[in-house]
Amino acid sequence: MKGILVYGINQIHFRELDLDKIEPYCEFLLNNDIKAIYVNGGTGEGPSLTLKERKDIVEKWIEVSKGRLKIVVHIGGTTPKESKELTIQAAKAGADAIATLPTLFFKPQNIVNMEDFMKEAKKEIPNLVGIKFSSKDLIDMIGVRYAGKFNILYGYDQQLMGGLIMGAHGSIGTLHNFMPGVYHRLIGHFEKGDNESARNEQIKGQQLCRLVEKYGKILGGNLAAFKIFMPLVGLDLGPCREPMRTLTESESKEFVKDINNLCFLEWKPAKF
Numbered sequence: 668m669k670g671i672l673v674y675g676i677n678q679i680h681f682r683e684l685d686l687d688k689i690e691p692y693c694e695f696l697l698n699n700d701i702k703a704i705y706v707n708g709g710t711g712e713g714p715s716l717t718l719k720e721r722k723d724i725v726e727k728w729i730e731v732s733k734g735r736l737k738i739v740v741h742i743g744g745t746t747p748k749e750s751k752e753l754t755i756q757a758a759k760a761g762a763d764a765i766a767t768l769p770t771l772f773f774k775p776q777n778i779v780n781m782e783d784f785m786k787e788a789k790k791e792i793p794n795l796v797g798i799k800f801s802s803k804d805l806i807d808m809i810g811v812r813y814a815g816k817f818n819i820l821y822g823y824d825q826q827l828m829g830g831l832i833m834g835a836h837g838s839i840g841t842l843h844n845f846m847p848g849v850y851h852r853l854i855g856h857f858e859k860g861d862n863e864s865a866r867n868e869q870i871k872g873q874q875l876c877r878l879v880e881k882y883g884k885i886l887g888g889n890l891a892a893f894k895i896f897m898p899l900v901g902l903d904l905g906p907c908r909e910p911m912r913t914l915t916e917s918e919s920k921e922f923v924k925d926i927n928n929l930c931f932l933e934w935k936p937a938k939f
């Protein structure tokens with residue numbers, strides 16, 4: 668898979684699950700040239716949802732995307748039995764792929780790096796096709812690239828350029844939800860060998876992340892901060908799931924100032 672895959676940020680932010688928000692979200696991604704979505708992702712979405720919510724979300728995405736977006740379903744969690752159930756459901760519902768975090772509590776002690784892991788895992792899982800690589804350790808990542816024919820989606824938006832140079836095929840990230848244009852252009856420039864222009868896009872991701880961290884601290888987590896950018900690009904995905912919260916009126920004013928200082932609204936156009 669090449670290009671951009673969006674880390675779905677809607678679910679955790681529904682105070683109560685609102686499946687009706689998924690259709691406009693899907694159309695929004697398609698309008699912004701996004702080709703795939705990671706549903707119920709690892710760092711917050713999946714683990715915060717009930718089993719039934721996760722299943723309902725998957726079904727809804729498959730129904731509304733009508734084959735126009737690739738759907739990758741995260742099935743990891745704390746209970747292997749539930750992961751199995753989610754895998755079967757994803758397959759039956761027509762998902763394109765599944766992905767999983769390793770077990771969260773009983774961590775394997777003998778895994779040194781992802782290169783070794785992928786080689787070993789491939790022996791056990793013949794249809795293992797790739798990895799979402801969200802570490803800064805690009806030395807390990809290039810090892811994965813040359814360990815086999817694995818598809819690598821790089822998951823550290825702030826240094827996607829580094830990821831691409833070291834062998835990632837595409838990108839998975841949260842920022843792609845509200846600055847797809849920046850990342851489309853970054854990849855486009857990179858593919859043409861124009862590193863200077865690619866860097867000029869990359870710095871925007873880095874600057875944006877500094878704001879995410881600022882508001883993440885205030886709102887109870889980066890996932891809550893990601894949410895507040897969506898109305899700025901024309902898609903309001905509703906209030907956050909507790910204990911995270913959304914902006915107060917005075918915080919909103921400060922946020923608007925920060926956004927204007929960053930020229931975020933000028934970064935919006937999607938097409939390269």
Ligand SMILES: CC(=O)N[C@@H]([C@@H](O)[C@H](O)[C@H](O)CO)[C@@H](O)CC(=O)C(=O)O
Pocket residue numbers: 674705708709710711799801821822823824825839840841842876
């Ligand atoms: C740790 C984390 O949340 N990483 C994000 C990034 O997109 C991240 O939000 C971004 O680099 C800003 O820090 C994605 O890689 C998440 C993701 O795909 C996942 O956890 O499944």
